[in-house]
Amino acid sequence: MTTTPQTSSPRVAIVTGATSGIGEATSRALHAEGYRVLLTGRSQSRGEALARELGSGARFYPADLTESDAATHVTEAALAFAGRLDVLVNNAGIDHTGDILSTPMEEIRAVFETNTFGTMAMLQAAGTVMKILGGGSIVNVTSRLASIGVPTMSVYAASKGAVLALTRSAAVELAPHNIRVNAVAPGMTRTALFDEWVAAQPDSEAAARSVAAGIPLGRVAKPEDVANAVLFLASDRAAYLTGASIPVDGGYTAA
Ligand SMILES: NC(=O)c1ccc[n+]([C@@H]2O[C@H](COP(=O)([O-])OP(=O)(O)OC[C@H]3O[C@@H](n4cnc5c(N)ncnc54)[C@H](OP(=O)(O)O)[C@@H]3O)[C@@H](O)[C@H]2O)c1
Numbered sequence: 317m318t319t320t321p322q323t324s325s326p327r328v329a330i331v332t333g334a335t336s337g338i339g340e341a342t343s344r345a346l347h348a349e350g351y352r353v354l355l356t357g358r359s360q361s362r363g364e365a366l367a368r369e370l371g372s373g374a375r376f377y378p379a380d381l382t383e384s385d386a387a388t389h390v391t392e393a394a395l396a397f398a399g400r401l402d403v404l405v406n407n408a409g410i411d412h413t414g415d416i417l418s419t420p421m422e423e424i425r426a427v428f429e430t431n432t433f434g435t436m437a438m439l440q441a442a443g444t445v446m447k448i449l450g451g452g453s454i455v456n457v458t459s460r461l462a463s464i465g466v467p468t469m470s471v472y473a474a475s476k477g478a479v480l481a482l483t484r485s486a487a488v489e490l491a492p493h494n495i496r497v498n499a500v501a502p503g504m505t506r507t508a509l510f511d512e513w514v515a516a517q518p519d520s521e522a523a524a525r526s527v528a529a530g531i532p533l534g535r536v537a538k539p540e541d542v543a544n545a546v547l548f549l550a551s552d553r554a555a556y557l558t559g560a561s562i563p564v565d566g567g568y569t570a571a
Contacts, residue, residue, distance in 0.1 A: 326373070328398040329550065330354045330390060332381060332438055333408030335362040337507030338457060341539035342405050342546045347373050349547060354394035356381075357408065381408055381434030382426075387441040394442075400449060403550040404442040406435045406479075407457040411509045413516065416470035424471050431475035432482075439486060443495055451494030455549045456483050457542070460503045460565045480561055487559030496558040498549040503565025505537040532567030 329346045333339035335357030343353050347370045355376045357363050363376035377393035379386040394401050412419075412427045439454055446452030461473035462480040480499055487497040504510055504527050517523035528535050545564045548554055563569050 325400070326350050326352050326398075327402040328352045328354070328394060328400050329403035329405060330356065330394045330401065330438070330442060331405040331407060332356050332390070332434070333457075334366065334376075335359045337509060338502065338505060338539045338542045339405070339407040340366060341543040342407065343374065344370070345540070345543040345547050346403070346405075346550070349551075351403065352398040354390070354397055356390050356393075381437065382429040387434070387437035390438065391441040391445055395445065401442060401445050402452050404438060404446075404452070404454045405457070405546055405550070406438050406454060407546075408434055409457065409476075409509075411513060412472040412475075413468050413513065414471060415468060419471055427471050427475050428478075431472070432478045435479050436482060439482070439497070443486070443490060443493075446495050447490070447493040452496075453550045453554070454486070454490075454495065454497045455546050456480075456497070456499045457546070458483070458499045458501045458561065460501050460563060460569050462499075462501055462561075463563075464569055483561060484559045491558055496549075496554070498554065498557055498559070499561040500542055500545045500549065501561050501563045501565065501569075502537055502542045503531065503563070503568045505539060505542055505564075507539055510536065530568070531565070532571050535566065537564055537566060 329351045331339050331343045334343045334355035347353050353374045356379050358380050360378050367374045367376035375397045379390050409431045456479050458479045459476040462476040483499040514520045514524050542564045545562050
């Protein structure tokens, strides 16, 4: 039986990268489902604005997950806010485009610091608390690029591929503690990250059109599409899923 511990009090979730895009949409969706949500990210203004809008069921705690102990502080902030922890949405991430043969190692390290090590640190901090509390659900946001090859995306893809591998092994290791670990693998999603990528292409409009044309469902994802899959994996409806990765890519990786 793998469910989060039963109690009458509202469930509590941490969402990293809650200050924009997929994390913001996921925070709104969890809040609408009755979760108490600890929002975290680096932008104080965007984080506090979202917490204000959501009201008493949400709190913002600013943190840069590349800093040591940040994950512990975020987890402590969730406990101080809501007294328990049921769900971690490990979503914070940065994009990277560059030729693999010439990307400086320090740039590679910076991508891994956020996408991989920040994710691992949050899994460790939140997982430790969940183990003590009797269970929980962790959802890692990876990428379609964890599973397919695309030129100039090697560094980003490797940072997300590591998180996919982490998802599988941590799921097996933490199953005896009633902690489920799953992933969502978004395809192109209409967020600031996507808009920046489009803007960086030589012909932005053509790039946006060609992306949509290459997706079986004919459009890029909305952040809410990804949030819905996260919501499912976080919930007891997914009680028998662990170590799984759900592609949320309009059929891109199936084609
Ligand atoms: N958009 C896509 O097409 C797409 C596709 C596949 C996967 N993804 C993944 O989905 C996740 C969310 O992406 P998004 O598109 O929603 O991007 P986004 O709008 O740029 O949001 C990224 C979030 O991560 C936070 N973040 C970045 N570095 C951080 C750090 N060092 N410490 C703490 N927080 C940090 C940002 O916080 P601040 O802004 O406050 O610094 C922001 O809230 C990422 O992991 C991304 O790789 C996105």
